[in-house]
Amino acid sequence: MIDPIILLFLLQDGLTNGALYALLGLALVLVFTVTRVIFIPQGEFVAYGALSYALLETGRVPGTIWLLVAMGVAAFAIEAITRGSRMTGREWTTAAVLDLGLPIAIAGLTLAFASKTTPALVNLLLTLAMIAPLGPYLYRIAFQPIADSTILTLFTTAIGVHLAMTGLGLALFGAEGLRAKPLTDASLPVGPIVLTGQNIAVYLATAALIIGLWLFFERSLYGKALRATAINRVGARLVGIRTSLSGGLTFGLAAGIGAISGILIVPMTTIYYDSGFLIGLKGFVAAIIGALASYPATAIAALFVGIAEAFASFYASAFKEIIVFMLIVPVLVWRSLGAVHDDEEE
Amino acid sequence: MRTRLLLLAAIALVALAPVLPGVPPFWITLLSNIGLASLVTLGLVLLTGVGGLTSFGQAAFCGFAAYTSALLTTRYGFSPWLTLPIALSVTAFAAVVIGLITVRLSGHYLPLGTIAWGISIFYLFGRIEMLGRHDGLSGIPPLSILGMSLIDPKAIYYVIWFFVFAGSIATLNLLDSRMGRAIRALRGGRVAAESFGIDTARLKLIVFVYAAVLAGLSGWLYAHYQRTVNPTPFGLNAGIEYLFMAVLGGAGYVWGAIAGAFVVTLLKDVLQRVTPLIFGELAQVDSIVFGALLVLCLQFAPRGVWAFIRRLAPANSAPDIADAPALPKRDIAATGDALLSVEAIRKQFGGLVAVNDVSFGVKSGEIVALIGPNGAGKSTTFNLISGVARPTSGQVRFAGRDVSSASAQDVARLGMARTFQHVKLLPEMSVLENVALGAHLRGHAGVFQSLARLDRADEAKLLAEARRQIERVGLAEHMHKPAGSLALGQQRIVEITRALCLDPRLLLLDEPAAGLRHFEKQQLARLLGQLRTEGMSILLVEHDMGFVMDLTDHIVVLDFGSKIAEGKPEAIRQNPAVLEAYLGGVA
Numbered sequence: 044m045i046d047p048i049i050l051l052f053l054l055q056d057g058l059t060n061g062a063l064y065a066l067l068g069l070a071l072v073l074v075f076t077v078t079r080v081i082f083i084p085q086g087e088f089v090a091y092g093a094l095s096y097a098l099l100e101t102g103r104v105p106g107t108i109w110l111l112v113a114m115g116v117a118a119f120a121i122e123a124i125t126r127g128s129r130m131t132g133r134e135w136t137t138a139a140v141l142d143l144g145l146p147i148a149i150a151g152l153t154l155a156f157a158s159k160t161t162p163a164l165v166n167l168l169l170t171l172a173m174i175a176p177l178g179p180y181l182y183r184i185a186f187q188p189i190a191d192s193t194i195l196t197l198f199t200t201a202i203g204v205h206l207a208m209t210g211l212g213l214a215l216f217g218a219e220g221l222r223a224k225p226l227t228d229a230s231l232p233v234g235p236i237v238l239t240g241q242n243i244a245v246y247l248a249t250a251a252l253i254i255g256l257w258l259f260f261e262r263s264l265y266g267k268a269l270r271a272t273a274i275n276r277v278g279a280r281l282v283g284i285r286t287s288l289s290g291g292l293t294f295g296l297a298a299g300i301g302a303i304s305g306i307l308i309v310p311m312t313t314i315y316y317d318s319g320f321l322i323g324l325k326g327f328v329a330a331i332i333g334a335l336a337s338y339p340a341t342a343i344a345a346l347f348v349g350i351a352e353a354f355a356s357f358y359a360s361a362f363k364e365i366i367v368f369m370l371i372v373p374v375l376v377w378r379s380l381g382a383v384h385d386d387e388e389e
Numbered sequence: 390m391r392t393r394l395l396l397l398a399a400i401a402l403v404a405l406a407p408v409l410p411g412v413p414p415f416w417i418t419l420l421s422n423i424g425l426a427s428l429v430t431l432g433l434v435l436l437t438g439v440g441g442l443t444s445f446g447q448a449a450f451c452g453f454a455a456y457t458s459a460l461l462t463t464r465y466g467f468s469p470w471l472t473l474p475i476a477l478s479v480t481a482f483a484a485v486v487i488g489l490i491t492v493r494l495s496g497h498y499l500p501l502g503t504i505a506w507g508i509s510i511f512y513l514f515g516r517i518e519m520l521g522r523h524d525g526l527s528g529i530p531p532l533s534i535l536g537m538s539l540i541d542p543k544a545i546y547y548v549i550w551f552f553v554f555a556g557s558i559a560t561l562n563l564l565d566s567r568m569g570r571a572i573r574a575l576r577g578g579r580v581a582a583e584s585f586g587i588d589t590a591r592l593k594l595i596v597f598v599y600a601a602v603l604a605g606l607s608g609w610l611y612a613h614y615q616r617t618v619n620p621t622p623f624g625l626n627a628g629i630e631y632l633f634m635a636v637l638g639g640a641g642y643v644w645g646a647i648a649g650a651f652v653v654t655l656l657k658d659v660l661q662r663v664t665p666l667i668f669g670e671l672a673q674v675d676s677i678v679f680g681a682l683l684v685l686c687l688q689f690a691p692r693g694v695w696a697f698i699r700r701l702a703p704a705n706s707a708p709d710i711a712d713a714p715a716l717p718k719r720d721i722a723a724t725g726d727a728l729l730s731v732e733a734i735r736k737q738f739g740g741l742v743a744v745n746d747v748s749f750g751v752k753s754g755e756i757v758a759l760i761g762p763n764g765a766g767k768s769t770t771f772n773l774i775s776g777v778a779r780p781t782s783g784q785v786r787f788a789g790r791d792v793s794s795a796s797a798q799d800v801a802r803l804g805m806a807r808t809f810q811h812v813k814l815l816p817e818m819s820v821l822e823n824v825a826l827g828a829h830l831r832g833h834a835g836v837f838q839s840l841a842r843l844d845r846a847d848e849a850k851l852l853a854e855a856r857r858q859i860e861r862v863g864l865a866e867h868m869h870k871p872a873g874s875l876a877l878g879q880q881r882i883v884e885i886t887r888a889l890c891l892d893p894r895l896l897l898l899d900e901p902a903a904g905l906r907h908f909e910k911q912q913l914a915r916l917l918g919q920l921r922t923e924g925m926s927i928l929l930v931e932h933d934m935g936f937v938m939d940l941t942d943h944i945v946v947l948d949f950g951s952k953i954a955e956g957k958p959e960a961i962r963q964n965p966a967v968l969e970a971y972l973g974g975v976a
Contacts (some may be wrong), residue, residue, distance in 0.1 A: 081497055185684045192687075194497045195443055199636065200687050202445070202629055210673040256810025324508070331501065361516045364508065371505045372490060379495045 048359045051236050059242050059311070060325075061349020062249040066304045067326025067339040068333065069256060070297040075335040076273040077293040078193050080186055082385020083201040087208035088301025090316055092174050093309035095210070096300075097221035098384075099166040102159035106215035107173045108150040114180035115146035121184055126279070149173050163226055171302050178298030179291035186294075187287050191276070205320065212316035220313035245307050252300065253342060269293060322366070325352065328371045331378065403550050407543040409475050411730040417546050419658055421614065424549035427651035428551065429609035429641065430634040431556050437632065438640025439564065440490065440596045441576030443500040444547030446507030446627045449603040451608030452514055453480045458609050459618045460519065469532050469613050479503030480605030481598050489596035492590065507625045512631045514620040514707050525619030532613045542596045545614050553647065556603055559840045560643050563599075566839035566848055567832040572596055574815055580966035584775060585891060585919075586830040587799035595836055626676075633683050639693025648694045653679070674695045676710055710821070712866075713846075713853035716831045719804055724754035728807075728895055728926050729774070734783030736769055743769045743781040745950040746783065751895065751943075756917060756927045762970060767930040768810055770900055770947070774928075776800035788894055802830060807897035809931070812880045816873025820883055821865060825855040827890030858886045862916060873894035878905040882913070889920075896920070898929040902936045914940050938962065946970070 067085055074082040097104035122130075130138070140292035149172045156165055185204050189196060227240035255317040272279040272289040280286055301319075308314065329348050333341030333374070348367065355366040407417050411860040428734070429447050437443050447738050454476035461475060487506055492801060494502045499570050515523045531540040539545045544674045563569050571592055574582040578591050612618050615766050623625075630653065638649020657675050664674040678791040707741045736744040746768045772778040774785055778798040785793045788803050795803075805826065828851045834844030834905050859868050867875055872883055882900055888896055901917075910933070917927060917940060931937045937944065937958070948956040948970040954961060961967055 081501070188688050196691070197633075197686055198497055198500055199443070199632070202632070202683050202689070203680045203683030205680065206629060206633075206683065207677045210678075212674035212682065214677070215672045324504070327501070331498075362512075364512045365516075368505045368509045371699070372502060375494050375498045375502045375505070376490060379493055379498050 048235050051234070051356070053357055054350060055236055055238070055242070057350030057353030058346060059245050060352060061346035062245050062350050063304050063308055063322070064326045065249055065342040065345035066252055066300055067323055068329035068345045069253065069362075071299040071326055071330040072333060072335055072338060073256070073343050073385055074293055074297045075330070077269050078182070078186065078190065078290045081194070081198045081335075082199055082297060083198075083205040083323070084181075084208050085301055085326065086319030087205060087212060087296060088174055088177070088214055088298045088313055088319070089305040089308065089322050091208075092170055092302030092305025092321030093223075093314040094305075094316065095173060095305045095316075096170040096222055097223040097309050097314070098216070099161065099234050100223050102157060102161070104154060104157045105170075105173070105291045108146075108153050110215060111173050111177060111180075112150055112210065112361045114177060115366040116182065117186040118142045118180040121188075121387060139329075144307065146178060146315075149176070151209040158334075162372075163224075167226075167306055170306055171299060174302035174305075175295050178294035179234035181298075182291045182294040183287075184381075187290060188231070190287065190290060201273055201352070205212060209317050209320065220315040221309065222313045223309045225310040241307070241310050243372065248303060248307055248340075252303070253338070256338065258346070265292065275330070286334075299317055322357070325349075325367060328374075331371055332374050393597070400554060403554075412685070414542065417526075417542050420548050421542065421546045421656065423650050423654045423786070424553045424646070425547070425611055426631065426634060426654055427553045427647045428556055428720075429604045430638065430646040430650050431553075431560055432603035433631055433635040434638075434640055434643060434646045435560060435564075435572070436596055437635055438598040438642070439573055439576065441595065441817075442597065443632070444491075444597075444600070444626060445500055445632055446487075446510070447600065447604045447631050448486060448501035448625070448627035449507050449510040449650040450480050450604035451611060452510065452618075453483050454605035454608035454622070455612040456520055456526070456619045458612045459529050462530050462613075463526055463528055465520075465884060467702060469530055473609055474734050476609045477602055479606050482606070484598040484601030488601070492597055503621070503628075504625060507628050511620055513666070514623060519617045521619075523620065525617060525844075527617035529612050529616040529618070530542060533614060549610055549614070552606055556606065557643050557647070557886050560843050563836065563839045564643070566844050567825075567851060568592075568835050568836050568839050569828060570597075570818070570826050570879035571829060573818060573822075574826060578796075578815045579776065580814060581798040581815075581944060582826070584777070584801055584807055584826050584884050585887070586798045587826075588798055597951075599624040599836070603711075607828045619892060630679070633679055636683065636691075637651060637686050637693055637729045639695030640695070642695040642699065643694050644698075645695030648698065652694060656682075692801045697938065703859045710856040711849060713849040715857075716763065716828065716850050716892070718852050719894060721753065721894065724752075724924060726753045727751075728788060729772075729928065730786045732776065732784045732786070734770070734773055734780040734785060736766075736773055736778065737781045742950050744773065744780070747945075747947065747950075747952045748783075749952065749955055751926055751928050753894075753926050754921060754924050755943060756929070756941045757920055757943045757945065758941040759928065759930045759945050759947065760932070760934075764949075765947040766950040767947055768899060771807070771897060771930060774800075775805060777895055801891060804892070804894035805897075806891035806893035807901055808881065808884035808888055808901060810899040812877070812884055814872040814880055814883060814887075817871050819869050820859065820869045820872050820875065821852065821855050823883055824887045824890055825851050826857055827858075827887035828854050828892075831890075831892060855886075855890055858889045861889075862886050863912070878909040881905065882916075885913075885916070894926060896926060896927045896929075900930055902931055902933045910936055 057175040067089065071082050071085055072082055091107055096109045119138055122138050122142065153169050153173060156169060181204065185200055186197065189200065225239065225241045226244050229240040229242065231238045260270055269292065270291050271284055272286050276286050301327045325348055326345065329341050329345035332344035348370065351370060352363060352367050356363040359366065406420060429451060433444065457476040457479045458469065458472040461470055461472045477890055482906060491499060491502050514520055520526065532537050532545060533539055539548060564573065571582060572586045574587065575589060575593060582589055593860060618651045633652045634649035635646065637652055639645030655677070660675040660678055727750055731750065731936055732748050733746040734744060735742065735746050747770060758771060759768055769778065773780045774790065776795050776799060780793055784791060787800065790803060792800050792803065832847050834847040838844040856868065859865055862885065864879065864882060864886065869877065872880060875883065881904065885901060887899065902913060905913060914936060920927065941958060944955060946954060946961060946967050953966045953970060954964045
């Protein structure tokens with residue numbers, strides 16, 4: 044017989060992790076529907092966010108800001124080389140502001156504010172500001188030039204980006220793991236278990252993002268443009284939606300969601316430069332269950348993955364990862380049975 | 390011949406490397422590592438580059454063989470050579486089990502699946518007590534030959550490279566064979582391949598197991614070369630690295646596997662020795678560089694390094710296709726006997742009735758045309774007859790058998806061959822090879838015969854048959870060109886030629902005259918007429934009325950999924966329902 048307290052505790056643990064996986068799963072679905080990229084590097088944004096935030100908390104300046112500046116410069120250079128001759132003066136200004144001005148401003152702010160006494164909220168905003176723009180730059184550098192190639196090519200590119208970002212993570216943050224203080228010390232006893240402020244923050248953030256995404260896609264013009272791009276790239280382009288812009292925007296959202304997940308998770312567990320990959324993959328398991336298309340199915344699947352993981356780590360801790368990743372296989376088989384893949388798509 | 394010389398030169402270079410004066414010992418170590426990686430990448434070339442199945446999990450298969458041999462030699466005192474067949478069998482068994490699930494995954498689900506089991510197997514190795522958990526197993530004995538231990542790095546170097554060349558040559562043999570053509574059709578030609586009787590699901594599994602066994606061979610060598618195993622080299626990162634080698638080298642080219650392994654292994658070594666001097670011990674610059682290179686390679690050189698090297702090498706002259714004994718032919722039923730009968734077939738897609746209880750028949754030695762305006766259900770009817778789709782109700786009888794629920798392969802085996810409305814040739818394969826694919830069912834050589842080059846007599850007959858058919862339709866001068874380089878009209882003829890290679894009882898032609906010029910249409914009509922005189926039966930879908938009226942014996946007219954008329958061409962020409970459907974009642 045299972046002790047009901049343990050059961051509740053495992054459920055709570057599972058739901059917290061599950062909520063985080065839901066955030067990541069939603070970002071993956073978002074990226075896939077708009078750009079057809081299976082966004083393996085999502086996890087790296089989690090690790091970058093977590094480690095940058097933890098470093099800021101100790102008053103140190105994360106190396107992320109230099110990466111941000113470098114990627115901005117690279118994106119600007121690529122834009123200038125590939126489109127330079129056709130760009131108007133105004134486009135040059137926009138590109139310079141977004142690709143050069145923005146990262147330098149964020150780096151400057153970080154240098155100015157970084158100290159041990161900086162409030163957590165400022166650190167949080169700084170972390171978000173230095174991670175989210177990495178998304179659009181990454182899209183511009185690695186994915187936009189091959190935006191129209193097959194899903195498999197985009198996928199292999201994503202694997203390459205994952206490899207490079209993990210290596211960069213080690214260079215930026217070192218091999219030591221970091222952990223941050225909880226956002227709040229508040230706690231809420233619910234029956235026999237205690238919900239920490241961190242738990243509540245995770246639930247609230249997940250709920251807020253789900254609602255936010257829903258509003259964005261249903262109500263805003265940009266959201267509708269993204270959906271149109273997802274359904275038909277050529278058609279979207281014909282009605283005047285800049286699909287490259289949608290791609291960049293989506294990557295920005297995904298990177299931002301990654302950073303938030305990282306900030307939420309780093310007070311709960313020690314994060315290393317390469318921790319993001321496994322966390323991201325669990326979001327993936329959920330996204331696949333949701334067929335890389337359905338937001339609600341993904342969110343529910345993510346909670347299920349979190350709970351399955353919590354129980355697996357209690358009853359068969361040595362085989363936790365194996366159990367979680369093997370969950371994906373029957374789903375893949377099931378999804379494949381329903382999918383119609385033409386020769387042209389392969 | 391010239392490529393054979395180049396191959397011999399390469400073998401000589403590899404053989405001489407250790408004995409050349411001034412070659413530092415670590416070069417030999419490096420070359421051995423390149424050889425080990427080449428074997429795994431070779432499998433990926435076949436699996437991913439040729440077969441189109443992207444796998445990030447190949448390193449796990451090295452692990453199966455390495456751990457099997459490590460366990461048997463250290464714990465149970467087996468001799469290393471005795472463990473080779475055992476290790477490869479274990480790997481092959483694992484590959485069959487994993488492959489049965491994996492190859493069924495479609496599109497991007499497949500590589501995701503390989504990531505899932507790639508990670509899981511890596512963790513499994515690290516959790517099993519008997520396999521030494523994270524520390525792995527050590528004290529593995531080296532290989533020995535005739536009592537002489539191959540503990541010297543130079544000695545095992547030769548063993549490794551012997552297997553690399555043997556594996557490469559066997560793979561080249563396989564690709565240049567009946568099964569090889571079928572494997573090359575997996576990527577982008579699945580529907581066509583199945584229409585010529587190729588069991589693509591089984592073939593994918595074969596390729597998957599073949600690639601796994603090559604990886605297993607590498608793992609077995611690794612175990613007795615390093616003499617210690619732990620989970621790290623069998624993880625997902627290693628799997629990604631192997632795929633990187635295949636992409637960089639040129640997925641699709643056998644020698645690209647070695648080129649890719651060479652570049653990546655060398656680069657890794659240089660980066661690992663140089664970067665600590667600049668960035669300190671910590672930086673993992675190799676993975677940053679590899680990741681960035683993979684991205685660049687996909688953007689600027691998606692066909693890899695070998696595609697460039699190949700351009701420098703002298704082109705092979707087209708092989709002569711020798712005469713060979715003719716393949717046995719099917720008995721053709723007497724002219725006038727019922728060959729195909731379609732009885733009230735119906736196809737519904739949800740609420741839409743695409744084909745509505747249509748019945749008609751084709752007699753032996755007859756040309757029947759299926760005509761109708763766009764969206765009349767002609768192509769769907771074709772797919773129902775040829776086994777590409779299943780009817781919702783009704784029956785299709787062909788050559789005396791009920792084929793309503795038969796697969797495309799089964800229908801092909803009974804002697805029905807088809808062409809496609811949108812030409813489905815493999816553009817990079819030569820016309821000859823595309824056509825020879827049609828004769829797949831008339832050959833018998835399997836994978837093992839092909840690997841060992843014991844398939845030559847069988848293969849010669851198939852190629853000779855393909856050549857005969859190509860000459861018959863007048864495309865002899867284009868025989869060795871890539872099919873994609875031909876004009877559309879010629880490609881349609883190539884499709885018909887491929888269908889003829891099946892030695893069919895019935896030819897199904899889906900809009901054979903579409904896109905043809907007037908002169909080409911006349912030629913096609915002559916060809917089809919000649920085939921009829923030889924006793925061939927033909928069912929065709931066509932829009933060109935002039936073409937249909939002059940050529941056919943019998944016409945079936947469909948409109949909105951239903952048959953509205955059938956009869957002789959002259960009768961159809963005057964049928965009011967047909968005129969109504971085509972001209973909207975003006976006449």
